[in-house]
Amino acid sequence: TQLLEQSPQFLSIQEGENLTVYCNSSSVFSSLQWYRQEPGEGPVLLVTVVTGGEVKKLKRLTFQFGDARKDSSLHITAAQPGDTGLYLCAGAGSGGSNYKLTFGKGTLLTVNP
Amino acid sequence: KAGVTQTPRYLIKTRGQQVTLSCSPISGHRSVSWYQQTPGQGLQFLFEYFSETQRNKGNFPGRFSGRQFSNSRSEMNVSTLELGDSALYLCASSPATLLRETQYFGPGTRLLVL
Numbered sequence: 001t002q003l004l005e006q007s008p009q010f011l012s013i014q015e016g017e018n019l020t021v022y023c024n025s026s027s028v029f030s031s032l033q034w035y036r037q038e039p040g041e042g043p044v045l046l047v048t049v050v051t052g053g054e055v056k057k058l059k060r061l062t063f064q065f066g067d068a069r070k071d072s073s074l075h076i077t078a079a080q081p082g083d084t085g086l087y088l089c090a091g092a093g094s095g096g097s098n099y100k101l102t103f104g105k106g107t108l109l110t111v112n113p
Numbered sequence: 114k115a116g117v118t119q120t121p122r123y124l125i126k127t128r129g130q131q132v133t134l135s136c137s138p139i140s141g142h143r144s145v146s147w148y149q150q151t152p153g154q155g156l157q158f159l160f161e162y163f164s165e166t167q168r169n170k171g172n173f174p175g176r177f178s179g180r181q182f183s184n185s186r187s188e189m190n191v192s193t194l195e196l197g198d199s200a201l202y203l204c205a206s207s208p209a210t211l212l213r214e215t216q217y218f219g220p221g222t223r224l225l226v227l
Contacts, residue, residue, distance in 0.1 A: 035218075042117070042203050042218030043156075088156065100146070100169040101216070105155035 003027070004091055006104035014112050016078050021107045023089035024071040030092050032072045033101065034063055037086040046074075079111045115139070117206050117219035125225045131192040134222045138185050138206030144168075145187040146216060147179060150201040159202075162187055163209055191224075199226045 005024045013019055023032070031050045035043035047056050049065035049072060056063045060083075062075040076083055086108050090101040118137045126132050138145050146169075147159040158171040162181035179189040185206075191198055201223050205216035 040220065042205070042220050044218070045215050048215070090156075100158050100161060100171070102158070103148075103156035 004089055004102055004104035006087075006089060006107050008107060009105070010108050010110075012110040012112065013079055015080055017111075019076050019079055019109070021074045021076075021087055021109070022071070023073070023104050025091065026070065027091070027093070028069050029102075030069070032065055032069070032092070033090045034072070034074055035088040035090065037088060037106070038084075043086075043088055076109075079109075081111045081113050084109060084111050117204060117217055119202075119204055119219040119222050121222060122220065123223050123225075125227065126194050127227050128194055128196060130194050131190060132194060132224060133188055133190045134202055134204075134224075136187045136189075136204035136206075136219060138187070138204075139217055142206035142208050142217070143185055144207040144209035145181055145185065146205045146207075147187070147189050148203045148205070149173075150203055150221070151199075156203070159189065194226045196226050199224060 007022045031048055033048045034046045036046055037043040047058055047063045049063055052067045052069045054065045060077045064073050086106045088103055088106045090103045120135045136145055144163045146161040148156045149159055150156045159173055159177055160167055160179050161169040165181045176192045181187045201221045203218050203221045205218045207214045207216045
């Protein structure tokens with residue numbers, strides 16, 4: 001069974017601070033996705049990383065896939081209240097299918113104004 | 114295009130009852146996946162349907178079942194409800210022409226079992 005561990009579980013910071021969220025596994029994933037989920041909504045895809053060592057940037061968000069494709073990190077620069085939400089990582093296993101994703105339990109981020 | 118819609122949005126049932134949840138995918142999407150989300154276990158994969166056939170299945174008991182219709186709409190059914198079935202049930206749709214396509218999630222159905 002492939003498991004994804006996310007840390008920290010909860011994070012409360014002030015507007016303007018930087019933060020990093022981690023997603024770790026002992027298993028190799030063919031790709032890894034990051035989602036953000038807001039209350040009352042379903043998860044919304046932020047990014048997919050596929051290649052070991054890959055770095056992708058989305059405005060103030062930087063995503064990195066570990067060289068061994070077992071871990072990933074999400075770094076947010078100068079966090080804003082609009083970044084508040086549940087951040088989920090999800091891995092696609094052997095075969096690379098995204099139709100059967102393994103999710104971490106998420107990091108609940110609160111950015112205070 | 115309209116997003117993924119799920120009905121009902123909220124549901125209260127009692128133990129032993131059964132429930133059917135509905136998911137309408139984005140127009141043109143042929144794959145529908147179902148997930149259960151709880152605070153303790155997070156998001157867990159239930160099953161995935163493509164062209165009316167179950168293509169992938171998670172580790173849930175047989176009380177959880179689903180089906181997909183010719184128009185790609187999908188339903189999931191939970192029989193003999195237990196308290197632990199209280200959760201947010203999410204469906205996600207995808208065009209299913211490539212392995213790594215984005216899945217688009219609906220807002221979910223929140224089920225409370227009393």
